[in-house]
Ligand SMILES: [Zn+2]
């Protein structure tokens with residue numbers, strides 16, 4: 001009897017019962033998530049702070065590079081193992097990554113008898129994990145900014161003070177990411193809707209595009225040639241506007 005990498009005794013082959021079960025689950029999960037990961041790749045579901053808006057294209061490319069890297073990685077892992085374990089005997093009907101995973105799972109009790117199943121289980125677990133990150137990102141996490149190292153989305157659970165860059169495995173403070181984004185905006189102009197959205201997120205008080213329009217009418221704010229207003233001035237006005245409201249709410 002040998003020992004599983006997790007330290008438990010193995011029953012048959014090179015993995016213990018629970019690690020063998022996890023390998024099956026990971027394979028099933030990759031098969032299930034694979035088609036969904038394509039949606040993430042093309043950003044049909046892109047969710048940013050405050051939901052997706054037409055004007056929200058300030059950051060990010062139309063196709064997410066992080067998503068395409070993840071898919072390349074998963075494709076490489078699964079197809080390498082398929083080639084290694086099936087080779088020329090790969091069944092005709094196994095063409096996609098999802099089909100390959102289902103096939104690998106179907107014969108997993110045979111892989112347990114091969115020493116390389118340890119590496120297979122590790123790599124499949126890693127691939128499944130990355131795919132889960134990619135797909136579930138939109139379920140309960142919001143994009144708070146972009147990583148300054150690799151440019152991927154930094155995502156955080158709502159109300160969490162920490163955001164993560166999945167590819168770099170960096171954890172950063174949401175407050176400082178948000179502040180850096182705000183600082184970066186200060187020399188720019190934005191539409192009334194963009195400004196209202198920013199002020200609402202900064203001050204926790206609802207601002208509408210109409211409020212911004214009113215400031216322009218009152219000549220406290222001005223528009224540039226493209227009809228956009230300066231963020232820096234809008235933020236000052238927003239602070240004045242928000243202060244009495246917040247005091248009232250607090251008291
Ligand atoms: Zn184990």
Ligand SMILES: [Zn+2]
Nearest residue numbers: 147150165168
């Ligand atoms: Zn990064």
